[in-house]
Amino acid sequence: MDKAPTHLRTILQFTTISFWLYVAHADVYDYLMPTWKINEETCLDTCMEWEKLPTEQEQKRIDSTWYNGKAPSNANNYCAMPGGSAGKFECDGCTKDVVTNSYAGPWCYCKTPKNGHNHTQYCVPPINVPEQINLQVADVHSVVASFVTREATVPSNKGVPIAYFGDSKTNLHKVPGITHHYKHLSSAEGMSYSLHFIKFGNLTKGKTYFYKVQSATSQLSELLSFRAIDYDQPKFGIYGDSKSPLLFFFLLPFLYTSGSNIYFSGYYCTLLFAYSGSLEA
């Protein structure tokens, strides 16, 4: 008699662990993108709040696309790539374009879709907002900040991107850059797609620098910072093959973002730690 509960417990433990392993291996995380908006050509009004969908059945269906089976409390009606479904069934060369799998990026639930369109619809990117901000090593004393903006039309050649840059948050000076109009994407998206490059030179090793960026027509980015390379003892991470833009989230096990903010999730940490059997990380 004593053995039955033990076996049952073992089975339950195994089932529970397997379930959590499965969930933990879902890889993807909820990603909110408040600056992206519903497509007015396919939706008559607006995105609905994720927690207030019209029917219980629809609520259940959409809830299942989120990582925790429910939209994050700060999701509002933002466009998003819900982590429970993003990248689902993805494979190389055979991935199907399913909106709720975030195949083509963030989506939301349109309150009143136009004829022939579904409630779940892809969102459209913002105009004049710096995105994809990254710093590329140029040489030991320089990095190049690059970022992307979209504009309704190709902006005038006279404007240049600007960074406000310096070694103090309160003492930033202007650094001009150059813009590269990316024809390939501009044509595909029916709007101007521009890449901007601004060099930060004469960096002092190990020193922390602050910066914001904007294109000639865009709003300013948030204030960001980085530390210049300490070339006395070079040290760096090196790897290949991060793959999918969505499944890439496995490398971001502890965070998801909402616009430019980062939120930590103890839930996912717990799953990973439980799985790895380690609390050291």
Added chain:
Amino acid sequence: MQNLKTDCENGVIDFIVHMGDHAYDLAGAGDKRGDAYMNVFQPTLSTCPWIPIIGNHEVNDGDHYQRYLNMTWGETLGDSDDEDDTSIRSTADSALGEFLTKATLFGLGFHSSVPSNTSRYFGVTIGSIHIAGLDLNNLDKGQLAWLDDDLASIDRKVTPWILVSSHFPMYHPLLQSNLNASSTFYLGDGHEKFTTSGHDFIPLMQCQNDGICDESVGMWLNSIQSKLLPLLKKHGVDLYDAGHVHDYASTYPMCHGDVCKDESGKDIKSFNEPKGTIHITEGNGGVPGVNGTNTLKSCNSKKKEWCRLHGTGGNHGRIIVLNSTHLKYQHVENPTGKVTDDFVVQQSNHGPF
């Protein structure tokens, strides 16, 4: 990536080298997948500088380099054939000024001591280590000539260490076991699987009616090795690091296609005063389906005396140059941040092997 971000914030590392295949289908869905990837990457890459290297997926995913080249600096295929092209704009008001601003504003391709003038391949010296990134999707003569010049320009007294990196490994146990497989599938033109080593090692395909025949992995490898290995030897390249195969592998120092031997003909299975390049594959930064099962086993055998360790699971590498004679390599688990393999290379006589 959070590990890398945290490491960067804490001063464990100063920058990131990404060895290609940045994301699947970057150009998919009208490039929106690429947008998503780069947006997700922003929290890390806006605070930790990176060096991007080109992989097969930056080439084959529908736009033939364009997304990658645009991301990395701007001279793009298909974007410069317009005489009235205004795509590159600068603050300069003269032709010379424009040239100079392009040269100084754009990244790695213009900044090396021997500028490659392309973001396909480039070199950068960071204190005591020089890093050369290659494009093995097309190892053309121009690239080889540039690499020879670039490596020759390094003053080893000032910059003792050299790392050459590309997306494709030259020594890996799975390659050695599948030399007769189809290179078409191995190189990424065919579909790859996420949860295995990534690339189907399938038999050679039959020649097509037009006489075009598939090349074997062995033939491709020979072609690459015959061009690159002499340069690694000539310039005494300490490390060759790559991705592509979705796992980890490291070799002992390699000489003439095998582990280096001492004067008595005995294998040298150490990193003490290497007489050849050490080859590392770190190709599972976070492929889809990567699971938490991290394994690490010896791959050393009579047929592969050069093979040191072979492991699975999501991982990344860490290189720390301790001084002019000692360099540390660490293999780090993504989920835990644990270092599961590390070794120190001691080299007091940098130069040609």
